[in-house]
Amino acid sequence: MAMEDKTDEIINRTEYGGSIPVDNVQALASKDLKDVPVRYIRQEIQSEEILADESLQIPVINISKLTIAGQPGYDDELVKLHVACRDWGFFQLINHGISEAIDAMKMVTEEFFKLPLEEKMKYAQLPNTIEGYGQAFVVSEEQKLDWGDMLFLLALPIALRNLTFWPQNPPSFRETFDEYSNKLYGVSMKLFKLICTNLGVESDAICKMFEGCTQGIRMNYYPPCPEARKVLGLAPHSDATALTLLVQVNEVQGLQIKKNSKWVPIKPVSQSIIVNIGDVMEIMSNGEYSSIEHRAVVNFEKERLSIAAFHTPSLGAIIGPLPELVKDKTPKYKTIDMEDYLKLIINSKLDGKCLIDHMKIQ
Template identity: 40%
Template sequence: MASLQVEELSHSLLEISLQELVKEPIITIPQNFIRLDQEPPSSLPYGSPSPITTPTIDMSRLVSGEDDGHELEKLHSTCKEWGLFQLVNHGVSSSLLEKLKHELEEFYKLPLEEKMKYKIRAGEVEGYGNTAREAGKLDWADRFFMITNPIHRRKPHLLPELPSSLRNTLESYLLELQKLATKLLSLMAKALKIDVTEMIELFDDGMQSVRMTYYPPCPQPELVMGITPHSDATLLTILNQVNGVDALQIKKGGVWFPVSFLPDAFVVNVGDVLEIFSNGVYRSIEHRATANSEKERISVAFFINPKFEAEVGPSPSLINPKNPPLFKRFRMEQYVKDFFSRKLNGKTYLQHMSIENGEGNSA
């Protein structure tokens, strides 16, 4: 009977709050959250390997250029071979990161009725909640996703209506990450030997968004998925693991490996749009998040993309008779709409855009 009540409750909260669902201890995982279609975390190679050692990039060395370009070359090879790195000495103050942590923890302590002021509305993807993308299946997480740039695309009931302390801290944080993303993408253009102005024109005042995610503890983490495996439909994603609880996993050589974060480091990953723009030189990486049996996890992902009206495709600087385009050109706004209308499934959306596949949305 108890399990039936939990099942009914999970249906009633389908698009509301997992955090509310697990306030009372649950014994049976509701069917909506069971993901037997996914490789469980226990499917790692024999012997439970240590978290994979991902490359580390030092932002202070990149900017200073005092090492004869060694750090820039390391950035270039990392984006080609990994598509993901940990960024240290990034310049965002530890006091701001600590304040953001505090404000997010306070937000997720708010009563449900307060958080529901920001709920996802019918037919939209922005807001607070937990929505099913396929066959009624849900990730083990509550998310608050919103577009933050251009300013005129902000939903008036979301960021502007947040508690003032959280709103001000988030605005400061987003401003710092905008500056950081500009530096990183400009350096990547230099490493790719693309005119920096071409890169800047692509993303300057482009679409930026943020996803604040709360992962509650799960009594049977092997049955659920914190976030379904996917690659990001972005230029870059900057991930801040707010409260130090690891859950990110990346697929390397066909095997899932956990990533252990360095203190105060950001994890930066190449998105599908940057793989397309670099004509396949840089590679986006498939990743997922698992659940923890004992601890809650809070993360903030910042997504950087071109302008909605931009036409995106391989950089003309990289195309020549010996290096033909691998991907079709497309309008960014249509690309985003298509991404959110499809289920998350590894890198299949990027494959959909390849010329070799014979598909994709040409502009």
């Protein structure tokens, strides 16, 4: 089947599953709670070790040094990128050239979450959809809930856009979101080409899979919580996608990554994009690069906002180790078509690296 036909087939399908509706956390937090509902309490996290060593920070990559091969600093920065992908799974990208689009997106995101609940609920998730305002990955009535709300929208490919979920308030939201989506896609494609160079494969090996990529953008709102040390804004997980590009909207920190079985807080560099390797990239690189567990914690007194953009291969793609990387090696991961992989993502709760474990060849 041609990729265009496969895409059309998937676009016409709606029964992929979705998240069970839950209470709005922002509204819950506004009630001046003395006791947080038990479904949000995670007793196990109180005993987990958090490293407060300020010197232990994820690598910072200057993408302006990586624009032209052979220019001063190119080779050194390329090595830094390879080490960041291999040993950390996370890095901060600076001098990316899209600060104006980021600042505009931050502004409309803050404005959206300040709207009255009834206004935000105009864009609420519907059954069997993943888009809209609510929570994601709630698959049972018993599972623990995250202390946070989100607005998730599919931005690319354009044929997948459902404007029903795109806010018209603030008035500049749609135009700003479209611009932000396009700029981030451009940055992601530059990174994919550089990753191909570092993996020693032809640039088309990865880039062709992302020419019609699926890009989902998630705007996160984490209200303050009186029992902040007992809840999580986002449960520990690795991203199921290939590359995630995240920006922090305000100055409240909350992102933590798991390094050597301990949680390391990430202090964002001003105007940076935080990039992380997802499960798809781990699979495609046959384990050369590894996705990493991360989570979001919340603050006692202040709200935290962030915007994460997830990039996955086009809907007609096949997910598996790149053939060039397993010519002389045993594949470590299964091969699966994108449709089945997408269903696997949507119908799973966030739980460490359970998805990548499912994809490993035992």
